Amino acid sequence: MIDLSKISTRAPEGLDKDKTKKKTEKIAKRIGELAEIMKAQKKHSLLIVFQGMDSSGKDGSTEHVFGATSPSHVSVKGFKKPTEEEFAHDFLWRVTKEAPAKGMIKIFVRSHYEDILVQRVHKWVTEERVTQRINAINAWETLLIEDNNTTILKFYLHLSKERQEEKLQERIDIPEKNWKHNPGDWEERKFWDEYMRVYEDAINRSVVPWIIAPVDQRWYRNYFIASKVLETMENMDLEFPILKDGQA
Template sequence: MAKIKLSSISTNAPKKLDKDKVKAATREILEELDELQNLLYAQHKYSVLLIVQGMDASGKDGVIKNVTGTLNPQGVTVYSFKAPTKDESDHDFLWRVHKQAPAKGMIQVFNRSHYEDILIQRVHKWIDDKTAAKRMNAINDFEKLLAVHNNTQIIKCYLHVSHEAQQQRLVERTEDPRKMWKYNEQDIEESKLWDKYMDAYEDAINNCNYIPWLIVPADQNWYKEYLVALTLRDTLKALNMKYPRLKK
């Protein structure tokens, strides 16, 4: 498999696409998702894990809200990973993640994930390359466990923004009163480490590919939401789910 080089992938929606038409298509997909989610819940055989990764201001919160916000909340949960607690640090890095794996019938969304353990931790040299390599193997084993032993459909999205778009959005957070709550001084510092983050992401995407990644051009929200919704819809559709028959 050819190595993925992020700098050679556009962060923009394809030029030929019409924004309004794409938005209309997304609305239709979301309606289809409603029925598919109901089937998933009723059949109680498969589950979905939607992992959303991306740099600060790449639009993780927005895509989660707009793609999963119309689903029945009884069948979808979002878990946001923060810095590990003391208790979490006292266990292997996947301990807290495994706990949050989806039950049959459920859609679980990860806002950030175990990938942070080979991204931020690597960029800041809290772990060395050897440990990172071991973690990547462990991540492949872990995702295989969920996929093989609980029929979990894993969708891994990398929200691919340009450094320019990110910086612009970070500035907006200092100016727009509705966005100020998201502003965090630390984000500016992290943004300076852009190239190191891209290297770490590339390694994660190329090595943790037991489940392949979806690279989502993320400079335009309408395209990003369309692509994630479409992938979720296609993944569910491919399962050929059926409502269980009446048990007599």
């Protein structure tokens, strides 16, 4: 059982920031190379899920981990407040059609998990419905793995409450970040403890394991996530398909 309060949100002591940043750049390049092989081979697909509190760095992680991958090989789907049409369907309706095709990497910035997080915190769903949804999520993720050779990496971006305050304040203080400012984020922050409780429960009831990424320092966050992604891709037996004699 995972207890988030027992897991550090920071880099291990003594890690060199500049060296780590350089490593991350190299890893990101290698991810880009492997992504091309994945595309060529059309055998595997990779689904990355980024979930975390506001300002935990979902977009920043996308940029630094996949910033050296051709947009031909990776695409991003951000899940925002559902539209009227989406609300008129089951919660997975808008999600299932976004599953990655063979050969592709898909990044979910927020995901189907929102429907058992924000909705649960505000009690817009009953606990019974939450359990039904968790079962549906586990069944769908299993389907992707078994029926489309998809690897799923779900990252919980683990941010401390103190660091969130600093980052939200930056969005007001730094002009280039003003566009990220949203007064609603400060409102949601008041529900911090309740969010931790529902995240923990979602993580512990998930069949596909979550990866807890310490994100208080951006440089370590990027390195941590990039390393996990690369490790996963290195283990995928990726190779360019080769023409056999007489195939040309």
